[in-house]
Amino acid sequence: MTAGVDLAAIDTLVGDGPAEWDATGRIPVELLRKLGAMGVLCAEVPAKFGGLGATSLANGELAAHIGGLCSSLRSVMTVQGIAAATVRRFGDREQRRHYLGLLTSGKLACSAFSEPGAGSDLSGMATRIRPAGDGTGDVIVSGEKMWITGAAYADFVMVLGRYGDGDDGAAAMVPADAPGVSIEPVPSPLGCRAATHCRVVLDDVRIPADAVLGGGRQPLSLLFTIALSYGRMSVAWGCVGILRACLTAAAVDARTREQGGGPIAEHQLVARHIAELYTSERIATQVCVHAAEQWDRSAPDAAVTAVLAKQVGATHAARGAATAVQVLASRGFSDGHVVARAYRDAKAMELIEGSTEISQLVLARHAIDTI
Numbered sequence: 372m373t374a375g376v377d378l379a380a381i382d383t384l385v386g387d388g389p390a391e392w393d394a395t396g397r398i399p400v401e402l403l404r405k406l407g408a409m410g411v412l413c414a415e416v417p418a419k420f421g422g423l424g425a426t427s428l429a430n431g432e433l434a435a436h437i438g439g440l441c442s443s444l445r446s447v448m449t450v451q452g453i454a455a456a457t458v459r460r461f462g463d464r465e466q467r468r469h470y471l472g473l474l475t476s477g478k479l480a481c482s483a484f485s486e487p488g489a490g491s492d493l494s495g496m497a498t499r500i501r502p503a504g505d506g507t508g509d510v511i512v513s514g515e516k517m518w519i520t521g522a523a524y525a526d527f528v529m530v531l532g533r534y535g536d537g538d539d540g541a542a543a544m545v546p547a548d549a550p551g552v553s554i555e556p557v558p559s560p561l562g563c564r565a566a567t568h569c570r571v572v573l574d575d576v577r578i579p580a581d582a583v584l585g586g587g588r589q590p591l592s593l594l595f596t597i598a599l600s601y602g603r604m605s606v607a608w609g610c611v612g613i614l615r616a617c618l619t620a621a622a623v624d625a626r627t628r629e630q631g632g633g634p635i636a637e638h639q640l641v642a643r644h645i646a647e648l649y650t651s652e653r654i655a656t657q658v659c660v661h662a663a664e665q666w667d668r669s670a671p672d673a674a675v676t677a678v679l680a681k682q683v684g685a686t687h688a689a690r691g692a693a694t695a696v697q698v699l700a701s702r703g704f705s706d707g708h709v710v711a712r713a714y715r716d717a718k719a720m721e722l723i724e725g726s727t728e729i730s731q732l733v734l735a736r737h738a739i740d741t742i
């Protein structure tokens with residue numbers, strides 16, 4: 372049991388689906404809704420709102436388990452969790468009751484941050500969330516978002532943008548079927564294919580003012596940090612899952628496949644690969660455990676430990692997946708095989724929620740300022 376969830380039940384629901392989902396680029400939406408109603412997609416939501424009330428550590432182990440099965444599914448879990456975490460932090464009492472209740476009953480949400488001219492650079496964000504100014508009390512959302520994971524499944528797009536004509540920020544829960552919302556999947560992505568990565572256009576979308584979390588006017592950097600910290604933690608744990616899946620596949624193959632009169636595990640260079648995979652999994656796990664503990668304690672360095680966890684997890688997962696393919700050789704070279712999927716998916720982990728280079732800059736700045 373992890374986060375109050377029967378992992379065997381999840382395994383049964385997922386079954387042999389990931390390879391097919393990777394090939395077709397889609398996860399059955401009925402499965403996503405079922406997992407959502409089980410509380411799996413945003414397990415940290417408190418029980419009073421219909422969630423599991425999981426700690427960050429328990430939610431992380433759940434993300435690792437799902438990440439070991441299917442990184443695309445874990446990616447959908449991540450964006451649902453980001454939306455829920457943002458509602459919890461910035462929504463008022465009624466918004467928390469309403470939206471968290473929906474997100475733990477089968478409704479799906481994605482989180483829209485990146486834009487064609489703004490990834491990690493907040494100063495380039497152009498999306499605007501502004502009062503309609505016509506006496507209706509409505510607000511108008513305008514902008515374009517790119518590489519929005521899970522948007523093809525979403526009932527709500529949690530949009531981050533600038534509020535009004537100033538530099539303050541706002542997060543709005545925009546219905547995916549609202550007039551003016553256009554969602555277009557990016558064709559043939561390299562990794563996490565079934566998560567869907569989409570271009571989302573918001574063409575003067577009119578929504579009620581109570582869809583803007585906390586009324587808006589929050590510091591854009593604070594909105595960004597809270598949401599990204601949750602996302603980085605989830606991605607980091609997903610990388611632990613990738614490493615565990617690769618280690619299992621490589622160890623089993625090395626133990627059972629024979630070359631030169633014995634199992635390939637007896638060859639020292641192959642054994643070295645297994646040792647490196649095991650070491651990577653242990654390092655990534657321990658860094659994630661530390662980050663989760665800091666998050667649960669609301670420690671002052673929780674945000675930077677989330678960056679560290681994501682940086683360590685992603686880089687080790689990318690290297691570990693390549694190692695697993697090397698061990699399995701032709702057996703792991705077939706599209707759809709767990710290590711072939713991991714090889715592509717792990718590369719995506721070095722890019723999302725802040726690239727490796729952005730993470731290095733954050734960590735360097737933290738070290739210079741604190742040591």
